[in-house]
Amino acid sequence: MDKLVIRGGCKLRGEVDIDAAKNAVLPIIAACILSGDKCEIWNAPMLRDVFVLCEALKSLCADIDIDVEKGKIIIDTSGLMNVEPDGELIRKMRASFLIMGPMISRFGKFKVSLPGGCNIGTRPIDLHLKGFRALGVDIKIGHGYVEASASRLIGARIYLDFPSVGATENIMMASVMAEGETIIENAAEEPEIEDLGKFLNSMGAKITGLGTDTIKITGVKELRGASYKPIFDRIEAGTFMIAAAITKSTIKINGIIEDHIKPITAKLAEMGVDMEMSGESLIIDAARDLKPVDIKTMPYPGFPTDMQAQMMSLLCCIKGTSVITETIFENRFMHSSELKRMGASIKIDGRSAVVEGVDRLTGCEVKATDLRAGAALILAGLIGEGCTEISDIYHIDRGYVGIEKKFKNLGANIKRIIMD
Numbered sequence: 001m002d003k004l005v006i007r008g009g010c011k012l013r014g015e016v017d018i019d020a021a022k023n024a025v026l027p028i029i030a031a032c033i034l035s036g037d038k039c040e041i042w043n044a045p046m047l048r049d050v051f052v053l054c055e056a057l058k059s060l061c062a063d064i065d066i067d068v069e070k071g072k073i074i075i076d077t078s079g080l081m082n083v084e085p086d087g088e089l090i091r092k093m094r095a096s097f098l099i100m101g102p103m104i105s106r107f108g109k110f111k112v113s114l115p116g117g118c119n120i121g122t123r124p125i126d127l128h129l130k131g132f133r134a135l136g137v138d139i140k141i142g143h144g145y146v147e148a149s150a151s152r153l154i155g156a157r158i159y160l161d162f163p164s165v166g167a168t169e170n171i172m173m174a175s176v177m178a179e180g181e182t183i184i185e186n187a188a189e190e191p192e193i194e195d196l197g198k199f200l201n202s203m204g205a206k207i208t209g210l211g212t213d214t215i216k217i218t219g220v221k222e223l224r225g226a227s228y229k230p231i232f233d234r235i236e237a238g239t240f241m242i243a244a245a246i247t248k249s250t251i252k253i254n255g256i257i258e259d260h261i262k263p264i265t266a267k268l269a270e271m272g273v274d275m276e277m278s279g280e281s282l283i284i285d286a287a288r289d290l291k292p293v294d295i296k297t298m299p300y301p302g303f304p305t306d307m308q309a310q311m312m313s314l315l316c317c318i319k320g321t322s323v324i325t326e327t328i329f330e331n332r333f334m335h336s337s338e339l340k341r342m343g344a345s346i347k348i349d350g351r352s353a354v355v356e357g358v359d360r361l362t363g364c365e366v367k368a369t370d371l372r373a374g375a376a377l378i379l380a381g382l383i384g385e386g387c388t389e390i391s392d393i394y395h396i397d398r399g400y401v402g403i404e405k406k407f408k409n410l411g412a413n414i415k416r417i418i419m420d
């Protein structure tokens with residue numbers, strides 16, 4: 001398993017280009033199932049999760065061509081079969097459960113393994129299933145499988161107890177060709193959901209209310225193939241913003257949708273970071289001493305849980321006390337014990353973490369326990385005295401394209417050790 005080795009203390013400079021959003025591309029790949037045509041995705045991030053989902057579709061007999069250099073994925077689902085997908089792939093990541101909605105829509109039945117995913121707490125699928133049932137799907141769960149069948153799908157009014165991103169997406173995809181109208185209330189408002197909706201509309205779907213908590217889907221008879229370029233990754237952008245802040249550097253980040261990063265820029269501004277947008281680029285200048293802040297993760301447009309770990313690394317190095325409250329996942333502080341090994345002062349009390357800023361962090365051997373935890377350790381490594389060696393970086397590769405190359409281009413002393 002590969003490792004990342006970082007020698008801390010370098011200032012960052014220059015520019016970095018942000019890739020397309022993993023969390024937008026994954027549901028879009030799943031949505032390709034809905035048309036029996038060819039779909040093209042441009043500017044797709046060449047990530048482990050993307051390859052795993054494509055393999056899962058291939059196990060359903062989809063024909064997929066990936067041009068890694070151009071970031072282009074062509075998905076032809078004309079020969080798709082309602083067979084059981086490779087369970088190993090499904091258990092590898094939670095997002096693979098997003099094929100359930102489209103498969104039910106296309107075939108009226110589907111059997112799939114219960115999903116796996118990042119180790120950040122129990123991640124039930126009850127809200128996905130509640131939505132499917134409301135559309136008239138019969139669901140059976142047992143022996144590690146979910147089995148769905150429906151003679152016809154009928155539009156319904158569905159209220160989500162919590163604005164789940166995955167459930168909103170899965171229900172949108174299941175209902176897009178249902179008879180009549182489906183209304184999802186208390187829907188998630190994340191930009192990636194809006195992007196999925198735009199992709200579905202470009203295939204011929206009729207979805208309105210995207211980006212709000214009430215999404216209306218008017219069923220259509222069929223969908224056609226489409227060509228689409230997904231949005232930029234706001235979490236990758238946020239990670240580089242924090243890289244600038246933690247190293248007190250000035251960098252330019254290209255590939256930013258200003259509205260999408262507001263929850264992050266608002267917090268960084270409160271801390272004293274200077275930021276200026278110019279078109280789709282952000283210049284971030286963090287030369288000043290920063291102030292501690294309190295953070296509470298919330299569904300969009302609140303502060304994203306996917307930026308909580310990276311923010312914790314930054315707060316560890318800012319004089320004073322900061323409190324982080326994680327409201328989305330119940331077990332998402334595993335990075336704190338790794339940061340403590342580097343000298344951070346963090347006390348966990350249930351869903352809150354009290355962070356006392358320290359003068360310095362020290363490099364040591366640490367382990368990426370999940371995707372964003374791994375990113376947080378890279379950030380801490382950038383200022384840790386001496387060498388930080390991060391293991392289990394396959395987690396990081398799930399969500400960041402060529403992360404060490406991007407940091408190296410910005411002047412960081414980082415290298416990947418390839419282990420046999």
Ligand code: UD1
Nearest residue numbers: 023095122123124125126127128164165166167306328329
């Ligand atoms: C998506 C993102 C992930 C992000 C998360 C929250 C993708 C591929 N992943 O994950 O990066 O961290 O949103 O912003 O887009 N829940 C239930 N029942 C359900 C579904 C969810 O109780 O049926 C709970 C989960 O356990 C969790 C919370 O709702 O506590 C949020 O989960 P959800 O919004 O569904 O996240 P994901 O779609 O899995």
